[in-house]
């Protein structure tokens with residue numbers, strides 16, 4: 511059954527079938543075998559907040575198996591050896607993964623290269639030498655990376671970053687730090703955005719460059735792993751760069767033009783997070799519908815009470831709308847249009863709908879919805895976090911209004 515008039519191309523349909531098979535073959539059996547480990551927050555992390563080696567090993571196994579099967583880098587650009595599929599495919603594959611795996615079978619969330627953690631358009635303009643040195647590991651899933659843009663003094667206003675790369679012979683020296691950098695506790699590389707021309711950066715006219723930095727570099731320090739909402743460990747960290755030497759091959763794209771790469775990454779994140787909402791939203795709604803049919807109160811299944819079901823209908827409308835908006839904007843961008851307003855509207859609408867949807871599904875389940883066994887609390891925390899990550903709801907509204915006031919009133 512489909513509610514969407516737009517039909518995916520045949521090659522994408524085949525990929526989605528392959529994704530479902532991969533999940534059955536590589537993801538679910540690992541979760542079954544390691545259920546206690548993978549579902550108990552206390553066993554996932556080391557004292558310092560990182561995954562234990564055993565857990566990280568399972569994560570890496572799924573990544574590498576997916577690379578072997580040809581799924582991992584399917585949306586990375588062909589210039590770096592990826593499949594070159596566009597944003598419609600990126601949305602469709604992530605939506606399928608999140609809907610099929612939900613929050614319980616989270617190893618499945620590793621099977622496609624996340625835009626910030628592995629090969630993606632962010633690396634399209636890396637140097638030939640960097641391709642030779644770093645790509646084989648990244649493409650095979652052996653190594654991963656992270657995306658260092660935000661700093662303690664520069665979040666929504668990302669152009670206010672202070673991290674500097676000062677010219678030093680044929681290269682640079684990097685000093686400063688980053689915060690909230692996802693995957694940094696485990697990553698082999700960090701894509702760093704640094705000021706290379708302070709005057710231009712102060713005028714907001716360029717002056718920021720992108721560098722690919724091995725986390726083994728002398729002077730790279732993880733100050734601490736950040737423990738996010740309710741978790742004894744974390745995937746985000748605070749990074750410090752103490753006078754790291756950067757070689758010419760580490761520059762990604764043109765000098766002083768790195769802010770566009772930063773925005774490219776964040777925009778990919780907006781599609782990714784919209785897919786997360788639609789996939790997880792559908793997974794959760796389906797659970798709520800099943801539960802409402804079997805759970806009885808006052809001698810009737812609670813599905814017979816409109817007080818229970820109308821909120822679910824509300825979320826079904828919103829998730830359907832987020833699905834359509836996502837497919838629409840992905841097609842516009844695949845056609846080469848910037849679609850700034852449409853992407854901002856989609857991500858803001860989707861993530862707000864996502865929080866409400868999970869909240870309603872938790873309410874449908876009563877007390878059991880609050881237990882760790884249902885993974886709905888994980889879903890809620892994820893949805894809540896993405897109302898801030900990759901452009902908060904307020905910053906997205908700011909962009910929408912700017913476009914509208916600038917004359918882009920097409921709706």
Ligand SMILES: Cc1cc2nc3c(=O)[nH]c(=O)nc-3n(C[C@H](O)[C@H](O)[C@H](O)COP(=O)(O)OP(=O)(O)OC[C@H]3O[C@@H](n4cnc5c(N)ncnc54)[C@H](O)[C@@H]3O)c2cc1C
Nearest residue numbers: 657658659660665666690691692895898899900902904905
């Ligand atoms: C789970 C998670 C993962 C993340 N991963 C990464 C990562 O991998 N790499 C990375 O670089 N960053 C990452 N971030 C950081 C993220 O990009 C920032 O949190 C985000 O840009 C907001 O910045 P801030 O938290 O400093 O909030 P602030 O910029 O301090 O904003 C605080 C509040 O003020 C509002 N606000 C600010 N300016 C305006 C305005 N002009 N009008 C109206 N409201 C405004 C904001 O919307 C927000 O509600 C991550 C964040 C989260 C939550």
